[in-house]
Amino acid sequence: MATSDDSSIAQNFASFFNGWLVRLERFHERLVQALNEDDIQHQQLESLIQQVLSHYEQYLVEKSTAAREQVLLFYSPPWLTSFEKALLWVGGFKPFLLFKLLANSVTELTPEQGEAIERVKCETRREERELTQDSATIQESLAALPLLKLVRRYGGRIDGELSELESAMENMKVEMLRALERADKLRRTTVRKLLQTLSPVQTVKFLAASAEFQLTVRKRGMQKGQERASYFTIINYFVGICNGE
DSSP: OOOHHHHHHHHHHHHHHHHHHHHHHHHHHHHHHHHHOSSOOHHHHHHHHHHHHHHHHHHHHHHHHHHHHOGGGGGSOTTSOHHHHHTOBTTBOOTTHHHHHHHHHOOOOOHHHHHHHHHHHHHHHHHHHHHHHHHHHHHHHHTTHHHHHHIIIIIOOSTTHHHHHHHHHHHHHHHHHHHHHHHHHHHHHHHHHHHHHSOHHHHHHHHHHHHHHHHHHHHHHHHHHHHHHHHHHHHHHHHHHHTTO
């Protein structure tokens, strides 16, 4: 059962996240508009790029602050749809997704750029694999959470076993936070390395594709949630009829 503090943290971050998505959609519109302008200046592109990157950095800062208070929330965020949660990897997107978005949005790479991106890809794949192995151990430990809640509720303290279990869970939360911070650092570092290889126009294309992907996943998740809700409403309606209600 979530505590009032957990609920408060979740509600506050959900409010921030929803507002952040609204602002991301506006940035996406500006990125697309910039790509359609023939006479846009280099300085204008650079300014827009920095604004978008600052927007993503704001998300990471807010996420880090909230995760330090309750890291469990970020392994199954209640503010995300089921569809979005299905794509989660250590509290966020898989860094390797960035290379797919780049390949689909930026096609005019020079040989030098291609080689640099391949090096970043190899580094990211190696670190991602290590983190995946570490997070698998964490996921196994998460299975103990329902047991801890049951013991707290019905079992009482038996020879210090509950105290030991709670201590183990606190240690697990520390490991979860460490893994989340490592994953966010890898996501941030991968983006930075990729952008170092791209021109301003290429960067705008990449950022536009990244924003569009996140917004599309969100929209699709919301649609699926509404379809599911409608389905259960219809089922309940017919159940009521069958029961004579």
